[in-house]
Amino acid sequence: xxxxxLSREALARAKxxxxxxxxxxxxxxxxxxxxxxxxDRFFPGTSVLHTRARYIIFVPWLFEDLAGLTxxxxxxxxxxxxxxxxxxxxxxxxxxxxxxxxxxxxxxxxPSTVYWNALAVxxxxxxxxxGRTISRAQAHRxxxxxxxxxDDDGQPLLSFDPPFxxxxxxxxxxxxxxxxxxxxxxxxxxxxxxxxxLRRNGGHELSLLARLVRTEAAAPPGMxxxxxxxxxxxxxxxxxxxxxxxSLAGVGRAVYDALLERILETxxxxxxxxxxxDHLAAIVEEHGAVAAKLDVDALEADTGALPxxxxxxxxxxxxxxxxxxxxxxxxFGVYAAAEARKGPRARLALTPNGRARRLxxxxxxxxxxxxxxxxxxxxxxxxxxxxxxx
Numbered sequence: 444x445x446x447x448x449l450s451r452e453a454l455a456r457a458k459x460x461x462x463x464x465x466x467x468x469x470x471x472x473x474x475x476x477x478x479x480x481x482x483d484r485f486f487p488g489t490s491v492l493h494t495r496a497r498y499i500i501f502v503p504w505l506f507e508d509l510a511g512l513t514x515x516x517x518x519x520x521x522x523x524x525x526x527x528x529x530x531x532x533x534x535x536x537x538x539x540x541x542x543x544x545x546x547x548x549x550x551x552x553x554p555s556t557v558y559w560n561a562l563a564v565x566x567x568x569x570x571x572x573x574g575r576t577i578s579r580a581q582a583h584r585x586x587x588x589x590x591x592x593x594d595d596d597g598q599p600l601l602s603f604d605p606p607f608x609x610x611x612x613x614x615x616x617x618x619x620x621x622x623x624x625x626x627x628x629x630x631x632x633x634x635x636x637x638x639x640x641l642r643r644n645g646g647h648e649l650s651l652l653a654r655l656v657r658t659e660a661a662a663p664p665g666m667x668x669x670x671x672x673x674x675x676x677x678x679x680x681x682x683x684x685x686x687x688x689x690s691l692a693g694v695g696r697a698v699y700d701a702l703l704e705r706i707l708e709t710x711x712x713x714x715x716x717x718x719x720x721d722h723l724a725a726i727v728e729e730h731g732a733v734a735a736k737l738d739v740d741a742l743e744a745d746t747g748a749l750p751x752x753x754x755x756x757x758x759x760x761x762x763x764x765x766x767x768x769x770x771x772x773x774x775f776g777v778y779a780a781a782e783a784r785k786g787p788r789a790r791l792a793l794t795p796n797g798r799a800r801r802l803x804x805x806x807x808x809x810x811x812x813x814x815x816x817x818x819x820x821x822x823x824x825x826x827x828x829x830x831x832x833x
Contacts, residue, residue, distance in 0.1 A: 473753040474692035480746035482817040485651040488564030492557045493821040494539040495624040496828035503607040510586035517583040525553040582606040631832030661830040662823035691734035693814035697723040752781040
């Protein structure tokens with residue numbers, strides 16, 4: 444099982460699940476839709492599982508080192524090389540090592556999985572003739588084909604485009620010795636050249652990530668900082684709406700938790716704390732004013748049409764904030780309707796299934812709700828890695 448590459452569809456499902464888990468809670472109401480769409484607009488190719496920028500170069504180097512292998516042999520060899528790399532990085536004290544926590548076991552989400560989409564989006568992995576992203580198995584086959592048949596001078600008899608664009612030179616310590624996650628100057632220049640060309644949603648406008656990379660500076664102090672807004676160009680208004688949407692989703696997630704806590708107490712007759720109900724008041728105090736400014740029509744113009752039940756939640760939550768009632772009970776119907784997409788897994792449902800799902804939920808163990816983050820932590824690390832190259 445560990446030696447089988449996932450299909451594109453399976454990887455897409457896994458990506459969605461990992462994004463949900465990164466939010467600290469399951470995405471019961473659908474706020475993750477907003478998170479993913481704005482994150483992909485501003486920072487194409489990024490993922491919540493990205494750690495350090497140098498992995499985007501490590502992965503194609505690993506593949507090229509294994510040229511000649513295909514099928515299960517290539518999968519096994521890559522798995523072992525990625526495991527060894529995790530150990531070498533841990534040995535020098537790196538703290539953001541993919542697979543570092545489980546070493547010496549191999550990671551279930553190795554760098555070649557985590558960064559494959561970025562390799563394609565950032566123009567390092569060549570696309571197929573039909574424009575689709577090649578799979579890792581296809582990359583192994585292309586690398587084998589590229590060196591398979593040569594003439595007397597060692598030149599290939601047939602022309603094959605290798606899967607990766609020309610890469611920076613490998614350092615002397617690539618095959619052995621101490622290696623770190625700090626980019627070399629040439630590696631940073633290689634990445635900057637590609638990231639600086641990234642367009643928003645495949646269109647003509649530069650993405651916010653490209654604009655940030657072009658400054659050649661470290662990351663701004665926050666996604667909403669004046670420095671980020673100043674260079675956002677045509678995305679300035681969308682960036683303001685993204686902040687408003689992030690705050691509204693944070694309030695909405697807190698509303699969901701407060702409603703659930705209330706049902707446990709009033710309908711299920713279970714003793715529970717008021718932790719999430721207290722937090723709702725705090726998050727409305729901190730984020731309510733910004734959240735209430737969101738224009739939902741303009742949000743959809745930025746991100747595309749939202750599911751109708753999610754749109755209803757956003758609108759109702761905005762109205763609830765404006766009412767200053769602080770009692771989330773009037774929102775129960777619209778939130779329960781949105782969560783109904785989860786079927787028997789819905790916790791707000793006043794059914795035997797809903798009650799069974801609520802038995803699995805603990806108020807004290809469940810994380811407190813917060814705003815959407817749009818992968819800013821990962822983007823900040825990427826920008827700082829580029830700025831700190833040596």
